[in-house]
Amino acid sequence: MRVLVLGGTHHVGRAVVEVALRRGDAVTTLNRGLSRPPAPGVEALVADRTDPDAVRRALGGRSWDAVIDTWAWAPRVVADSARLLAGRAGHYGYVSSRAVYAWPWPAGADESAPLVTGDPGGQDGGDYAAAKRGGELAVAEAFGERALLARAGMILGPYENVGRMPWWLRRLERGGAVLAPGPAGAALQYIDAIDLAAWMLAAAEAGTGGAFNVAGPAGHTTIGDLLTIACQVIGSDAELVWPPAELLERENFPLGMEFGLRYPSDPHPTGIHDADVSAALAAGLTLRPLRETLADTWAWLRREGDPAPRPDTPFPAQWFDPVQERHVLELVRPLM
Template sequence: MTSRRQLLKLGALAAATTALPAWAARAAGDNVGRADKPLDILILGGTGFTGPFQVDYALKRGHRVTLFNRGKRPAPEWSGEVEQLLGDRNSGDLKALKGRKWDVCIDNPTSLPFWVRDAAQVLKGNIDHYLFISTISVYADGSQPGITEQAALAPYAGKDAMAETQDSLRADIEHLYGPLKALSEAEARKQFGERVTIVRPGYIVGPRDETDRFTYWPHRVAQGGEMLVPGDGSDPVQFIDGRDLGEWMIRLAEAGTIGTFNAVGPAQPMTMDEMLVGAQAVTGGDVRYTHVSAGFLEQNDVELPIWVPAASGPYAGYGQVSNARAIAAGLSYRPYATTVRDLMDWFHSLPSERQAELRAGISRQREAQLLALWHARDA
């Protein structure tokens, strides 16, 4: 169980979190000024997780926005006029883009190199700047802390990357996702030359996050009681609010910034304990933390989202990726408390049956079983 020293530390962290000026700080999307020059922005996708934040921020900045997607998801109620073009990149149906020009193209959903190639066939020469959302999963070695944008990328071991489809990707996503994203980056540079910006996020969190990978933690903290916490609480964690990511990409477009950037947060290192106690300060959960070892979790075949043990393992560096270049290029972060508060407000607006079945983490029953096994070691 949590020791007295740990309890004092956690109490101090909780007090510090509630005292942060973050609570009164301006959220990044509020009181947005107009851009110096309005842009014509094409967003491929735009109705998923981060896309709506890009659209909303771009409209507030005075830009003209066009979306291209299949039209399968209902679009939010935008704060201004948004042009909608329909097509399907899986089948190569991009005719709606032909003969049009934009200042900037933001490519949100691409995980397949042929999507970039096909888009370039109609967009090359008709856009000035191409921004591509990639992932930190492109790195060949995720085991070391301090991964920079210059680190080696994961190699593709298949027969023909251009023949890969969404079905083949889903069938072997563990081995294909990173390499195909890396090849999509290479294809973007091949097709669009120097006017390319590559943004590599880690975990994207906040309102509209349907994965529940981060949501599991503040939701569980809010429930209270004895809570299983992986590791000793000192392992670093990284994530970025989808609004911070989306809005920053619009600012990159405005500035014409090119290059490659790790889009991870927070600005300063955060540990697992700090993440949980910060969430506790927001939710008010009456929770007691019990730290269990990584070995115990591995022995019991337990995987928990967001957390990775920093001591060893193929992903040990994923909580310590360098974000120095991104911060230098203007990436800024909402207060952590704002992310948690807004996320939970959004989550509680979902249907009750959706709230009852989280898509990540472990059930309360499974957690109780694990805690009983952990305590039984000393019985």
């Protein structure tokens, strides 16, 4: 296909470019050209997406078979791009989020769960959930049944710049006793950025539209599996210490928030890691083994170094304090 990636330099966007090139697609990216040089074989267009005239000039009169958009801020930017491309692209895939569902998320919810309110013309991207919902509405208005709304769960894998697995891999690399966000058997539902990219491109080729929860099936893995396999991948001898969730809550130590395993005043949130993803699986979503996801992430970190922290994410500064970790470890030891 001829694929236009709006973004394409970080996290999911970079994964989309990589997978599309691997498929043999002709890839064009559009971004500000500030982050990193384009991958070999990519046609790189430069424009600030917040300037619709600049985007119009950069795209010219071109057309594409598919567009993939990862924008996460003001919905108006998505609306401008979607309207501009409505008659010039066959399919528009929007990387959305499960955050568009109204909180608290019901356990086992599918795509019919209640949604937050969003404004497709919204100028403010400060409310992430409302911004993503506004972006969904903007794409649906412009592309109708040709719009794919990928409501991704927690996204892991190479190029992740949110601060989850890069931080954890570095922490495990240092070894020693490591406080882990227990219980070890807590279910974890995630999607590898590479798997998300591959599914969205295949869906575009097949003309699949609509809204989908995109993650592995409930019960696919646990936090214990994740951190244990991570230790094996990097060759770490770290000792994982699993405190009760109630202890972390009592000590006001929000370890586990980075994985959605707990929230302030809610050590056992429901609906986070048990979404119904049967529709995406039926539409061809496949998952790489967890070990492969972690190995690719580790290889990327060793090759390129730690990613610059995103200004719009609180991890890890908000949830981890080494002094507090040592304090909680001292409390947990007598219980073991």
